[in-house]
Amino acid sequence: MSSSRINRRNFLRNATLGTVGAGIATTGSLTAANNPVPGPASIKEYRKFGKTGFRVSDISCGAPSNEAVLRACLKSGINLIDTGEVYMNGNSERMIGRAIQDYDRSKLFINTKLYTETSFPSKKEVIERTNQALERLQTDYVDCMQIHSAENSAILKDEAFHDGMEQLKKEGKVRHLGVSCHGNNWAYNTDENLEKILMTAIDDGRFDVILLAYNFVNAGMAEEILEACEKKGIATMIMKSNPVHIFGLLDSRMEKMEEQGKEADDFMQAYYDKYRLMNEQAKTFFSDYGIKDDAEIKKAASRYVLSNPKAHTTLWDFQSFNDVEEMLALSGQKLESRDKLVLNAYNKHLGHTACRIGCNDCEAACPENIPVNKILRYNYYFSVKKQEKRAMTKYAKLSMNKPSEACIDCVGYCEKACKYGVWTRPLLASARHNLELIV
Numbered sequence: 139m140s141s142s143r144i145n146r147r148n149f150l151r152n153a154t155l156g157t158v159g160a161g162i163a164t165t166g167s168l169t170a171a172n173n174p175v176p177g178p179a180s181i182k183e184y185r186k187f188g189k190t191g192f193r194v195s196d197i198s199c200g201a202p203s204n205e206a207v208l209r210a211c212l213k214s215g216i217n218l219i220d221t222g223e224v225y226m227n228g229n230s231e232r233m234i235g236r237a238i239q240d241y242d243r244s245k246l247f248i249n250t251k252l253y254t255e256t257s258f259p260s261k262k263e264v265i266e267r268t269n270q271a272l273e274r275l276q277t278d279y280v281d282c283m284q285i286h287s288a289e290n291s292a293i294l295k296d297e298a299f300h301d302g303m304e305q306l307k308k309e310g311k312v313r314h315l316g317v318s319c320h321g322n323n324w325a326y327n328t329d330e331n332l333e334k335i336l337m338t339a340i341d342d343g344r345f346d347v348i349l350l351a352y353n354f355v356n357a358g359m360a361e362e363i364l365e366a367c368e369k370k371g372i373a374t375m376i377m378k379s380n381p382v383h384i385f386g387l388l389d390s391r392m393e394k395m396e397e398q399g400k401e402a403d404d405f406m407q408a409y410y411d412k413y414r415l416m417n418e419q420a421k422t423f424f425s426d427y428g429i430k431d432d433a434e435i436k437k438a439a440s441r442y443v444l445s446n447p448k449a450h451t452t453l454w455d456f457q458s459f460n461d462v463e464e465m466l467a468l469s470g471q472k473l474e475s476r477d478k479l480v481l482n483a484y485n486k487h488l489g490h491t492a493c494r495i496g497c498n499d500c501e502a503a504c505p506e507n508i509p510v511n512k513i514l515r516y517n518y519y520f521s522v523k524k525q526e527k528r529a530m531t532k533y534a535k536l537s538m539n540k541p542s543e544a545c546i547d548c549v550g551y552c553e554k555a556c557k558y559g560v561w562t563r564p565l566l567a568s569a570r571h572n573l574e575l576i577v
């Protein structure tokens with residue numbers, strides 16, 4: 139194991155030492171989780187979280203999937219956990235429920251979500267589903283209940299949701315309302331996109347917390363939303379802070395196919411040259427700027443988001459103890475001059491490789507009704523977040539059209555419509571290979 143890596147035993151030992159010094163809460167000696175002793179694997183900065191009355195760690199836990207890693211995060215001073223009823227079929231909430239029993243609940247901010255594609259069937263169902271979430275979380279209340287991945291503005295006004303939440307707030311079971319968004323489901327209204335949906339939520343006045351994708355490639359769109367949140371005192375949670383595409387995944391798959399004497403299908407063949415060109419451009423960029431690996435840009439990308447005080451907390455899907463060590467080392471850090479140089483250059487030379495997620499112009503332009511934004515997002519889960527199973531399951535469940543032969547003969551309306559110049563077709567070809575696991 140390299141010296142930069144940390145094993146579970148060492149991490150737990152370090153985390154425990156940090157915990158003793160920090161006085162971070164375990165039942166019986168409850169103190170604020172907001173005061174960890176400075177150390178490499180502990181939170182260094184807490185921020186005012188809108189008007190919720192909470193101060194949250196600048197880095198927080200998004201959709202935890204490993205209980206031991208989650209416990210390490212809590213011990214290190216992370217005090218916000220994000221989850222949702224659909225994550226791991228409720229097991230993410232169950233895992234959090236077990237882990238938080240050892241902590242002072244009042245020092246933790248728990249955010250969960252209810253999802254619907256179109257509208258919530260009834261107030262009764264909203265209340266029942268919230269009560270079930272509370273049972274799984276083993277808590278009397280959630281700090282925030284969000285509408286999960288709002289796909290249009292209409293859902294923000296959903297009467298069943300708001301009536302249910304009004305009652306749950308009175309009962310003390312829900313403290314704040316929030317909304318997360320990945321952009322529009324174009325099938326309902328092609329005029330909408332992430333910006334329009336979230337601006338509607340901000341203007342609505344009933345939502346205290348907004349969860350959005352923010353990174354150095356979508357800054358133009360996201361920073362307007364963050365600014366609007368700041369003006370209204372709305373708390374912000376950030377997801378997808380690292381937009382850096384993993385280059386080369388497809389190359390190795392294609393090489394394997396070649397070794398096996400298989401040929402890529404026509405769709406892939408049609409765009410493979412362009413895909414390879416992106417890989418070559420990435421290699422040149424990495425070498426020209428002396429960048430060792432993706433991890434280096436990932437750190438710069440994280441510092442970009444952490445530097446913006448309007449981005450209150452950045453969610454991270456900690457998959458391992460190593461992730462915890464690496465990410466918590468970034469807590470309290472700000473953008474460095476080399477980061478600025480590298481990220482600006484990345485935008486200039488490789489901006490066409492990263493979908494900004496949420497602007498939706500590509501989808502509205504597609505004559506085949508292919509949800510380009512959504513598929514590129516699933517490919518992001520697969521190739522950047524390494525959540526292969528989750529990405530493939532979502533793709534398999536997609537009831538809309540998928541990239542197909544139609545794309546081969548198409549002049550590329552989606553690419554033409556994208557104001558960021560994203561090379562959607564080779565990315566869609568790669569997404570299809572990844573998400574259908576074509577080998």
Ligand code: SF4
Nearest residue numbers: 493494497498500556
């Ligand atoms: S491909 Fe372009 S238009 Fe489509 S969602 Fe991504 S950035 Fe927006």
Ligand code: SF4
Nearest residue numbers: 504508545548551552
């Ligand atoms: S290439 Fe054409 S058919 Fe395929 S997603 Fe883009 S616009 Fe739609």
